[in-house]
Amino acid sequence: MLLEVRGVSKRFGGLQATRDVSLALNAGEIRGLIGPNGAGKTTLANLITGIYAPDSGEIRLRERRIDGARPSAIAHRGLLRTFQNTRLFGNLSARENLLVTIYAWCGLAAAARMRDEAERRAAHLLQLTRLDAVAELPARALSGGQRALLQLASGFMHPELALYVLDEPFAGINPVFVETILELLEHHRKHRGVAYLVVSHEMEIMRRICDRVAVMIEGAIFLEGSLEEIVADEAVIDAYLGRI
Amino acid sequence: MPISAGSEALRLDGVVSGYEPGVDVVRGASLRALAGAITIVIGPNGAGKSTLLRTIFGFLAPRAGTITSGDFELGGLPPHRIKALGIGYIPQQINIFPSLSVEENLKMGAWTLRGRRATIAERLDAVYDIFPALAEKRNHRSSSLSGGQARMLSVAREMMTQPQIILVDEPTAGLAPSVVPQVYAILTQARTATNAAILLVDQNVEGALEIADYVYVLDLGRVRADGPIAEFSLERTRELIRASLRG
Amino acid sequence: MKTVALGAAAVLLLATLPGVANPSLLHLLTITFYYVVLATSWNLLAGMTGQFSLATQTFAAIGAYTTGLTVYYLHVPIWAGILAAVAVSLLCGFVLGVLVLRMRTIYLAIATWAFAETVHISLGAAYNLTRGELGLSVPPLFGSLEPAPYFEVFLILAALATLTAWSIARSPLGSFMRAIKDDELRAESVGIDTVRVKIFVFTLTSGMTGLAGAFYAHYVAILSPNIADFSVIGTIITMVIVGGIGTVAAPLIGAPIVETLGALLSRYGEWDLAIFAAIVIVLMRTSTGGIVEAGRRLLSRLRQAQTT
Amino acid sequence: MALGITFIYSIVRLINWAMGAFYMVGSYLQFILVTQVFGVDRWWLAVPCSVALVFVLGALLEPILIRPMFAGNVERKDEYATVVTIALLLFMTAVASGISGPYQRTPGSNLGTIVLGPLPVSGARFAALVVALVALGLFYLFIKRTWLGMALRAAADSRTGVQIAGVDLARIDQFAFGGGVALAALAGALLAPVFLVFPTNGAMTTTKGFEIIIIGGLGSIPGALAGGLLLGVVESLGTVLIAPQYQNAYGFLLVLLILLVRPVGLFGKRLREV
Secondary structure, three states: OOEEEEEEEEEEOOEEEEEEEEEEEOOOOEEEEEOOOOOOHHHHHHHHOOOOOOOEEEEEEOOEEOOOOOHHHHHHOOEEEOOOOOOOOOOOEHHHHHHHHHHHHHHHHHHHHHHHHHHHHHHHHHHHOOOHHHOOOEHHHOOHHHHHHHHHHHHHOOOOOOEEEEEOOOOOOOHHHHHHHHHHHHHHHHHHOOEEEEEOOOHHHHHHHOOEEEEEEOOEEEEEEOHHHHHHOHHHHHHHHOOO | OOOOOOOEEEEEEEEEEOOOOOOOOEEEEEEEEEOOOEEEEEOOOOOOHHHHHHHHOOOOOOOEEEEEEOOEEOOOOOHHHHHHOOEEEEOOOOOOOOOOEHHHHHHHHOHHHOOOHHHHHHHHHHHHHHOHHHHHOOOOEHHHOOHHHHHHHHHHHHHOOOOOEEEEEOOOOOOOOOOHHHHHHHHHHHHHHOOOEEEEEOOOHHHHHHHOOEEEEEEOOEEEEEEEHHHOOHHHHHHHHHHHHHO | OHHHHHHHHHHHHHHOHHHOOOHHHHHHHHHHHHHHHHHHHHHHHHHHOOOOOOOHHHHHHHHHHHHHHHHHHHOOOHHHHHHHHHHHHHHHHHHHHHHHOOOOHHHHHHHHHHHHHHHHHHHHHOHHHHOHHHOEEOOOOEOEOOHHHHHHHHHHHHHHHHHHHHHHHHOHHHHHHHHHHHOHHHHHHHOOOHHHHHHHHHHHHHHHHHHHHHHHHHHHOEEOHHHHOHHHHHHHHHHHHHHOOOOOOHHHHHHHHHHHHHHHHHHHOOHHHHHHHHHHHHHHHHOOOHHHHHHHHHHHHHHHHHHO | OHHHHHHHHHHHOOOOOOHHHHHHHHHHHHHHHHHHHHOHHHHHHHHHHHHHHHHHHHHHHHHHHOHHHOOOOOOOHHHHHHHHHHHHHHHHHHHHHHHHOOOOEOOOOOOOEEEEOOEEEEHHHHHHHHHHHHHHHHHHHHHHHOHHHHHHHHHHHOHHHHHHOOOOHHHHHHHHHHHHHHHHHHHHHHHHHHHOEOOOOHHHHHHHHHHHHHHHOOOOHHHHHHHHHHHHHHHHHHHHHOOHHHHHHHHHHHHHHHHHHOOOOOOOOOOOOO
């Protein structure tokens, strides 16, 4: 088992953001996470990646507890994430944005040794994402689609990437970029066994890529299954109608 | 600017807007809201419904297209000017001032009427009549309210100015089921009592359909379907949702 | 490599200056080099890492007073005093960094302000120890106050500081620092231990400043609390902003401009600071790239105006 | 002073590093008004005038210096606010010493020494305390009882919320900035006879203000009051029990202690920034 989330709850003041969420992922799996607005999807992503510490419950990555650990420590173990509103290091060049991931993983002491390897990986990813023409531009000068692509690509620089949490990776992105993103996901899944937890409302894409989908409603996992099973479930449609 | 029933209160033509440069969330939406009617906008997550309301209220400037109310072009005006034109906005997040008392929160809602003591007292009484729970706690800090009461307060606050156009974003999210009908009752009351045009974005599609007069279906920032309520039976809506979930 | 060679050539060329220049120019340049070190360390911290310290001058004072006091009271050799100065400023930087850098960025500025003013006032108040405003007499480094050798020392210090900043900026550490400045949460999510990087940079720059302060003490010979005056950090910030915040060259451009202007305006009282502050405000509102960038923009605008 | 810093921070969301300069301007205005216009006996008339003038000065400066921060054309808001207000501090201090020179002046006081129980207290100090309490009372009433005060409190809760209510946020920011610096000027005017009038006389008070804010917790008004009290007690205890010349260092040691045991301050909220 790659990721195990067991009975995780988080409360913000009066709002129960997630309640008793359990979720398990195997290596190489793509799991979709859908649900109405405010269902707690982003909160769950934040809990898994260490931005929040859960109030109760535990999270394990390859059997080892990661709940309560700092995001940098979790990232070090191969669990990375993207942010819904693309976040990049705006004043670093596109190439540097990629390099940072690998240096953060190996540490400064080993950075010099990793330099050639890092540059090679970066060049490869820049080529795959067709960002090589803008490689030396500061990231803030890139277009919205290019930025989203770069954010995603930066995670693939991690040499031991095991699980990649993607928060709305396709929102507002030009279809051409979407295809590139999907190619990247598939490539790293096939060759490295990377697993993905994808939060998205782009159902057409989710249907294409996800093995299974989890529906979150009111902070809890309501149902898990294939997208067909979920669409066939009257209770899910009720939930989307607002009938809880 | 009195608007007679059925006249056009708000009109959007080809509105484009978004937060990040280069990423449009609303991509050319056109719709209108009539006075004395509830117009609902439904659609899947990320369709741009909330962004649409934020754009109308001036938090975002439209990148293209026009937003007009009567003879006024609203695009590019700051929120306080739009409020002064008689447009109210009830945002998705519970919108109260926790360190103020319940009554002070309501008074803040009447900011544009400040100084008109009699009017404010009258409106306060009216609001307390509708929400006895708020009347009971009028001098408490609003941070002591439950989630449902806080939601009620943020709706009630916008009623203080009796706006001609009300933009409502998910008014029932997080409310106890027993309170939901009450919130809808207030909206229908505002429609008839003050002849307001109500533009409602709601996740509680079923509940919203019951009070709506006209329906727009928004998907990926554009209007996919629209029509009077008669054309949107529950069955058809379920099918629409199923189709959009299917992708 | 080309940049290093060019820099080395410039340093060698400058090193021959005492043969031809008069003492007052040498003094001016010596002080400029001192400020290059201070501005470089502030720029590493604030400009590249986004951590606003307001205590750079204070670490210089800590360095200066550490060597001054140990040499004065314990009669240790000067080099031991300077070593002690570096050790004490590193330690102070580390402790303050550990306490404050876990917090939101703004706390560093508030805490360093309080630290700076407390040290400044305490230096004056601890009259028995420091002789307060009267000044602590510190033995000069080279036996005499003849400016030429000091010029060379501070030239080397400035060159070393710039070299340090330059190699950090090009190293992975430099990209971590700029990443933290751009988006700390994302830096953490990518796997950078942001707290450690921030503490490291804060400690390093504290030591660097302490070293410069220690040499400065043995140059001015009479040490007073003025070394920790708030106007010093104002001058440092002005230099970096004028030179273009966050760039390695900022102190090299900013320090000579500000020092020279200051010297020219000194006979009119403190108006120079007012003028600098006004320049900073104008630059912040128009171009954070500093005076070079602002000039370049102005030129291109003029050129555009000509062609149309 | 800490109240002024907190007041501006909670509404405009920035630390105004130039508070000491407005304190200084307040003390100079007091000095000028007392020596040139009102005379020593009517010093209490000069106080509100000085404060009002500084309020106007702050309200005029805000749109020029601070507002660009919210107009969206400033890339790094914190960096901008910090550098600009520090530059403003240097500018005002330098202009003051350019005009008046570094001399220490005093507006004089018509109040002799008062004996309070066993302690002799200078009349000016006592008057400063009384007037400060009265002013805080008025400030409290203003904040609690007026429409504008309510809007200010509401803006501290939610900047979006007040815009939805139809409040012109730019005006609120302008008023809050003016009000905050006026509080600094009040301290400056009242303490002018005690701590004298010179270009950098605001530094110490600003430092105390920042220490109080770390002790009490950033953005908390009760924190500011409690922090002020605690700082005062610790400093006097240190002065009496250890040695008077390090009076100012005790406060900072308290700050370090607070940072060690409760980094967010006594009244600060524990919040992990996202």
